[in-house]
Amino acid sequence: MIDIQLLTTSLDTQECIRLVEHPSSGGTAVFIGTVRDTTKGKPVIRLEFEAYKPMAIAEMQKIAETIVDRWSALKVVIHHRTGSLNIGEIAVIIAVATPHRKAAFAACEYAIDTLKETVPIWKKEIFEDGDVWVAAHP
Amino acid sequence: MIDIQLLTTSLDTQECIRLVEHPSSGGTAVFIGTVRDTTKGKPVIRLEFEAYKPMAIAEMQKIAETIVDRWSALKVVIHHRTGSLNIGEIAVIIAVATPHRKAAFAACEYAIDTLKETVPIWKKEIFEDGDVWVAAHP
Amino acid sequence: MMKQGKGRAALSSQPETKKFRLLAFGIARDIVGGNEVDIELTDAYSVGALKTALQENYPDFKRLKSLAIAVNETYRTDEHILNTNDEIVIIPPVSGG
Amino acid sequence: MMKQGKGRAALSSQPETKKFRLLAFGIARDIVGGNEVDIELTDAYSVGALKTALQENYPDFKRLKSLAIAVNETYRTDEHILNTNDEIVIIPPVSGG
Numbered sequence: 001m002i003d004i005q006l007l008t009t010s011l012d013t014q015e016c017i018r019l020v021e022h023p024s025s026g027g028t029a030v031f032i033g034t035v036r037d038t039t040k041g042k043p044v045i046r047l048e049f050e051a052y053k054p055m056a057i058a059e060m061q062k063i064a065e066t067i068v069d070r071w072s073a074l075k076v077v078i079h080h081r082t083g084s085l086n087i088g089e090i091a092v093i094i095a096v097a098t099p100h101r102k103a104a105f106a107a108c109e110y111a112i113d114t115l116k117e118t119v120p121i122w123k124k125e126i127f128e129d130g131d132v133w134v135a136a137h138p
Numbered sequence: 139m140i141d142i143q144l145l146t147t148s149l150d151t152q153e154c155i156r157l158v159e160h161p162s163s164g165g166t167a168v169f170i171g172t173v174r175d176t177t178k179g180k181p182v183i184r185l186e187f188e189a190y191k192p193m194a195i196a197e198m199q200k201i202a203e204t205i206v207d208r209w210s211a212l213k214v215v216i217h218h219r220t221g222s223l224n225i226g227e228i229a230v231i232i233a234v235a236t237p238h239r240k241a242a243f244a245a246c247e248y249a250i251d252t253l254k255e256t257v258p259i260w261k262k263e264i265f266e267d268g269d270v271w272v273a274a275h276p
Numbered sequence: 277m278m279k280q281g282k283g284r285a286a287l288s289s290q291p292e293t294k295k296f297r298l299l300a301f302g303i304a305r306d307i308v309g310g311n312e313v314d315i316e317l318t319d320a321y322s323v324g325a326l327k328t329a330l331q332e333n334y335p336d337f338k339r340l341k342s343l344a345i346a347v348n349e350t351y352r353t354d355e356h357i358l359n360t361n362d363e364i365v366i367i368p369p370v371s372g373g
Numbered sequence: 374m375m376k377q378g379k380g381r382a383a384l385s386s387q388p389e390t391k392k393f394r395l396l397a398f399g400i401a402r403d404i405v406g407g408n409e410v411d412i413e414l415t416d417a418y419s420v421g422a423l424k425t426a427l428q429e430n431y432p433d434f435k436r437l438k439s440l441a442i443a444v445n446e447t448y449r450t451d452e453h454i455l456n457t458n459d460e461i462v463i464i465p466p467v468s469g470g
Contacts, residue, residue, distance in 0.1 A: 013151070013152065013155050014151065014152045017151050017170065021172075021226060023174070023175040023225050023226055024174055024175055024176065025172055025174065025226075026171065026172060026173075026174040027169065027170070027171055027172075027250075028168075028169070028170040028171075028172065029167070029168070029169055029170075029246075030166075030167070030168035030169075030170065031165065031166070031167055031168075031239065031242075031243070032155065032165070032166040032167075032168065033164065033165055033166075033239070033470050034159075034163055034164060034165075034166065035164075036161070036162055036163065036164040036237060037161040037162055038162065049469070050398060050399065051398075051469070052396070052398050052443070052462055052464070054446050055443055055446040055447075055462070056469070058446050080469060080470075087161050088159060088161055088163075091469075091470065092469065092470050099174060101169065101171065101250060104169075105169070105243060105246070105247045108167075108243070109243045112165075112239060112470055115469055115470050116467070116468070116469060116470045117467070118448075118467065119467060119469050120398065120443065120462070120464055120467055120469075121467060121468070121469030121470075122398055122399030122400070122465070122467060122468050122469070123468045123469065124399075133399055133400040133403075133465070133468070134468035135438065135466045135467075135468040136399070136400045136437055136438060136465055136466050136468075137436060137437060137438055138438045171373050187372070188301060188302065189301075189372070190299070190301050190346070190365055190367070192349050193346055193349040193350075193365070194372070196349050218372060218373075229372075229373065230372065230373050250373055253372055253373050254370070254371070254372060254373045255370070256351075256370070257370060257372045257373075258301065258346065258365070258367055258370055258372075259370060259371070259372030259373075260301055260302030260303070260368070260370060260371050260372070261371045261372065262302075271302050271303040271306075271368070271371070272371035273341065273369045273370075273371040274302070274303040274340055274341060274368055274369050274371075275339060275340060275341055276341045
């Protein structure tokens with residue numbers, strides 16, 4: 001019902017969508033977070049992600065359990081990648097299958113919003129002239 | 139930038155996700171509508187979709203253009219299937235890529251909500267003991 | 277009113293009947309019993325008059341949640357005037373997705 | 374207060390120093406200059422005391438948007454009391470996704 005993965009290899013959208021298939025599902029919402037080529041107009045070379053792994057998995061599991069409880073989700077998948085990612089590569093995939101579509105959207109957006117607030121994963125943007133830990137400073 | 143399809147063959151999520159790839163995209167929201175095994179607790183055998191094709195395509199195109207205008211979407215894909223669909227098969231895929239995630243969710247949900255209100259496509263639920271045109275009666 | 281041509285001037289005070297061919301989808305196809313149906317309108321050729329005629333000829337249309345008319349692939353309001361060569365389509369409540 | 378054992382009773386009025394080993398990730402790793410750092414706390418062994426010590430030893434922590442401490446894989450508030458064998462992790466502002 002819940003599948004949480006923290007991977008160092010490429011994430012597979014098709015696999016995530018397959019994992020949330022369910023005969024009682026009427027709507028599946030999927031979020032795919034990819035590496036953007038610019039930040040505030042400045043060209044980005046790549047991103048580097050690191051995680052405090054056991055707690056990152058535990059916090060993603062909590063998010064998925066909340067979704068099952070609150071939105072009666074049938075299936076929840078959260079796959080997050082760590083390591084060095086190039087432009088266009090996928091950093092995170094969240095897929096939620098529910099009987100009705102409104103719940104799928106609400107739950108999927110809750111998942112990515114909460115992941116960005118609570119899951120101990122950090123990304124560094126690598127620019128031509130240096131690097132910055134994202135969101136570290138006010 | 140916009141890809142609209144009305145197809146009689148299986149829809150391909152991987153293809154739709156590939157079509158919305160863009161280096162400036164930071165967030166892609168995808169909605170996948172599938173055939174559910176029950177309606178109000180009653181087992182469904184299959185669904186039959188039909189469309190007034192040229193206008194269905196024109197109305198989906200309008201939705202996509204609104205999304206590009208209103209949410210600055212980089213790419214919008216709407217693929218809808220017609221014909222006879224079994225439980226678990228995909229009836230519609232909507233994918234929207236935007237620089238930031240909030241816009242992707244809002245646009246994708248707008249697309250499916252509006253599609254269900256304006257696009258001339260009709261579905262009939264086939265039960266063991268008969269069939270019903272969905273949403274036809276109050 | 278515009279001045280009519282000589283052929284039509286003789287008929288100007290008499291009601292004129294025009295026949296419109298409609299396409300039907302979904303439950304509308306079941307109600308009219310086919311993919312197409314001809315509806316005759318006299319004097320008033322608006323979308324509103326067409327809907328009234330449909331509901332009179334096929335009372336099942338009154339039971340639907342909504343009834344819309346598309347003319348040349350665009351939804352039209354009741355005031356819109358039809359031409360006999362328009363592509364006119366009966367749009368019962370849609371249920372895609 | 375609970376009655377102390379004989380060995381500790383002799384020290385009860387003296388401050389005791391304990392050493393805690395912390396793991397550091399993201400910008401915290403850059404600030405402390407490694408994956409791990411030892412911090413000594415005297416008398417008060419709370420998460421709040423630990424944060425204060427970190428900010429005193431490494432003023433760059435004061436410039437962060439937030440600073441959290443996880444103990445045995447769970448976020449803990451300032452009142453939480455640390456044990457020297459806990460897995461304690463400095464959590465600078467997260468930025469996954």
